[in-house]
Amino acid sequence: MTSGNEQKGTTPMTTTAIDVRGLRKSYGAKLVLDDVDLAVSAGTVTALLGPNGAGKTTTVHILSTLLRPDGGTAAVNGCDVVRDPDGVRAVIGLTGQFSAVDKLLTGEENLLLMARLRHLGAKRSKTRVAELLEQFDLVEAARKPLATYSGGMQRRLDLAMTLVATPSVIFLDEPTTGLDPRSRHTMWDIVRGLVADGTTVLLTTQNLAEADELADRIAVLDGGRIVAEGTPDELKRLVPGGHIRLRFADAAALDAASRVLDESARDDAGLALTVPSHGGVRALRTALDRLDAAALEVDDLSIHTPDLDDVFFALTGRLDAKGTES
Amino acid sequence: MTATTAQRPPAPGAARQSHVVADALTMLHRNLLHMVRYPGLSVFTIVGPVVLLLFFVFVFGGTLGAGLPGVDPAGGRAAYVEYVLPGILLLTIAGSAGGTATTVAMDMAEGITARFRTMAISRAAVLAGHVLGNTIQAIIAVALVLGVGLLIGFRPTAGPIEWIAAAGLIVLIAYAITWLGVAMGMQAKSVETASNWPLLLMFLPFLSSGFVPTESMPQGMQWFAQYQPFTPFIEAVRGLLLGTPLGGSVALAIGWCVVLAVGGYAWSMAIYERKSVR
Ligand SMILES: Nc1ncnc2c1ncn2[C@@H]1O[C@H](COP(=O)(O)OP(=O)(O)O)[C@@H](O)[C@H]1O
Ligand SMILES: [Mg+2]
Numbered sequence: 001m002t003s004g005n006e007q008k009g010t011t012p013m014t015t016t017a018i019d020v021r022g023l024r025k026s027y028g029a030k031l032v033l034d035d036v037d038l039a040v041s042a043g044t045v046t047a048l049l050g051p052n053g054a055g056k057t058t059t060v061h062i063l064s065t066l067l068r069p070d071g072g073t074a075a076v077n078g079c080d081v082v083r084d085p086d087g088v089r090a091v092i093g094l095t096g097q098f099s100a101v102d103k104l105l106t107g108e109e110n111l112l113l114m115a116r117l118r119h120l121g122a123k124r125s126k127t128r129v130a131e132l133l134e135q136f137d138l139v140e141a142a143r144k145p146l147a148t149y150s151g152g153m154q155r156r157l158d159l160a161m162t163l164v165a166t167p168s169v170i171f172l173d174e175p176t177t178g179l180d181p182r183s184r185h186t187m188w189d190i191v192r193g194l195v196a197d198g199t200t201v202l203l204t205t206q207n208l209a210e211a212d213e214l215a216d217r218i219a220v221l222d223g224g225r226i227v228a229e230g231t232p233d234e235l236k237r238l239v240p241g242g243h244i245r246l247r248f249a250d251a252a253a254l255d256a257a258s259r260v261l262d263e264s265a266r267d268d269a270g271l272a273l274t275v276p277s278h279g280g281v282r283a284l285r286t287a288l289d290r291l292d293a294a295a296l297e298v299d300d301l302s303i304h305t306p307d308l309d310d311v312f313f314a315l316t317g318r319l320d321a322k323g324t325e326s
Numbered sequence: 327m328t329a330t331t332a333q334r335p336p337a338p339g340a341a342r343q344s345h346v347v348a349d350a351l352t353m354l355h356r357n358l359l360h361m362v363r364y365p366g367l368s369v370f371t372i373v374g375p376v377v378l379l380l381f382f383v384f385v386f387g388g389t390l391g392a393g394l395p396g397v398d399p400a401g402g403r404a405a406y407v408e409y410v411l412p413g414i415l416l417l418t419i420a421g422s423a424g425g426t427a428t429t430v431a432m433d434m435a436e437g438i439t440a441r442f443r444t445m446a447i448s449r450a451a452v453l454a455g456h457v458l459g460n461t462i463q464a465i466i467a468v469a470l471v472l473g474v475g476l477l478i479g480f481r482p483t484a485g486p487i488e489w490i491a492a493a494g495l496i497v498l499i500a501y502a503i504t505w506l507g508v509a510m511g512m513q514a515k516s517v518e519t520a521s522n523w524p525l526l527l528m529f530l531p532f533l534s535s536g537f538v539p540t541e542s543m544p545q546g547m548q549w550f551a552q553y554q555p556f557t558p559f560i561e562a563v564r565g566l567l568l569g570t571p572l573g574g575s576v577a578l579a580i581g582w583c584v585v586l587a588v589g590g591y592a593w594s595m596a597i598y599e600r601k602s603v604r
Contacts, residue, residue, distance in 0.1 A: 064444045089446035100437035104360045116352045117447055119345065161441070
């Protein structure tokens with residue numbers, strides 16, 4: 001499907017790198033994954049999008065052989081996660097939601113540890129570690145204890161450790177949660193680089209914009225079920241566009257404005273109106289023109305693009321997806 | 327499937343078996359690096375027993391030594407150094423289990439163990455790294471405490487063969503107790519509570535023949551002291567170093583080592599998978 005596929009030497013046609021069917025998992029009486037199906041083509045990025053507690057981490061843990069499913073099957077590069085866990089482990093890399101680094105060692109020592117455990121040999125270990133330090137902008141910090149690393153640096157080191165043996169399938173569990181915008185963009189660039197090299201990536205996120213930015217396909221997980229699956233464009237078509245929010249100085253102005261803007265929704269407590277914008281500038285201009293014509297002053301204006309809350313509202317009719325960081 | 331296959335470490339069989347040893351050595355290297363980098367915990371496992379040794383010898387030693395059977399009251403303190411040192415050595419080993427449990431619990435909490443699991447590192451290798459590293463640490467601690475003992479008047483009568491036997495036995499005991507420490511660290515809910523269980527181990531030398539002869543204890547305690555592992559451990563080490571009667575203590579001590587090591591091993595292996603997911 002992509003040229004990256006051929007670089008990796010897998011079959012040139014589209015092959016399924018991750019194949020999940022009817023996956024189920026409960027903790028006690030609580031059903032955490034309920035009949036999850038998921039297929040990821042080799043060399044592509046799929047985002048598993050869902051709020052806190054949706055079952056993203058559980059899915060990733062089953063795929064990376066840390067947890068056993070209660071039912072259904074999951075295979076990575078054709079190896080079943082239950083019957084052939086070592087086959088799976090040989091081709092995957094996992095960067096979990098929580099850091100999995102050795103905090104008592106330096107960054108370089110952490111990478112060398114991984115290289116040793118991957119049996120790269122002394123010479124290749126050295127070059128590979130140097131390469132990764134360079135690539136992940138950790139050269140200066142290489143010999144420093146991890147206590148001195150920022151959140152973004154630790155996250156990068158965590159990912160670099162995952163990549164020591166160039167795995168062909170990588171799981172990234174909320175790779176940018178808790179990062180500042182700059183580190184987030186760095187992480188996005190790294191993911192794009194991986195895909196350009198032909199790696200298959202399954203990443204989880206609570207953020208639609210991130211899924212949109214990185215993923216070829218998005219699977220929306222909610223309460224342990226896949227509620228929608230498709231390309232970012234397909235999903236966005238399911239979601240009504242964004243909206244404009246206008247706030248007024250007093251109730252009288254709000255009353256007058258709501259008569260002028262007939263398709264708006266009122267929020268009396270917030271002295272605000274919400275006008276659907278469908279993402280365009282035209283809706284904004286029309287609304288402002290009408291208010292101008294009626295000589296109404298707007299106190300405050302904000303534009304909202306669709307976010308995870310909107311996707312959830314559209315897909316489930318519920319407004320409980322907070323999209324907050326865990 | 328060409329390049330992808332080539333990247334894979336050789337699948338089952340002999341090749342994987344050899345990785346267990348290589349991985350265990352890598353893990354050992356990592357654990358030793360921790361000790362060198364952060365010696366705080368190790369220092370603690372040495373200072374504690376040394377303080378107790380000095381305390382027992384110089385504060386209680388005169389009286390306790392005078393009460394030992396067949397000892398001239400005037401030489402009480404000197405006799406007590408001889409008597410108590412084997413107990414202090416075993417106390418050192420028991421104390422090091424606390425350090426072991428703490429480092430294991432830290433590892434589990436860090437998520438690095440989960441990473442090892444996704445990398446096909448066998449749990450045997452991960453655990454062996456801990457056990458070997460901490461056994462080495464316990465032996466170093468015992469050697470240093472013994473050194474202090476020699477400085478304050480401990481005079482073993484052992485010849486080379488007895489020394490070798492005593493050293494071998496101490497290594498075996500340290501190995502067995504470390505397995506228990508690993509299991510306890512893994513069982514702990516948090517790093518903070520990890521050293522609680524091993525603390526129980528530290529009471530055992532006191533409730534044995536380590537500090538006073540068991541005959542001087544009340545009936546129930548005497549019974550307990552006679553049948554718990556630390557009494558044969560201490561009797562065997564004492565017999566080998568000082569020439570006191572060994573009785574069946576060496577065989578009993580070795581038996582206990584096997585029981586404790588196998589128990590700790592089985593306990594650790596059983597909970598490894600469950601405890602290393604986050
Ligand atoms: N070890 C566990 N024991 C009990 N419940 C758990 C355990 N791990 C996760 N859960 C529950 O399973 C659900 C899904 O969790 P998770 O997969 O971590 O969600 P996500 O990663 O999408 O936030 C949550 O409701 C969580 O509370
Ligand atoms: Mg999660």
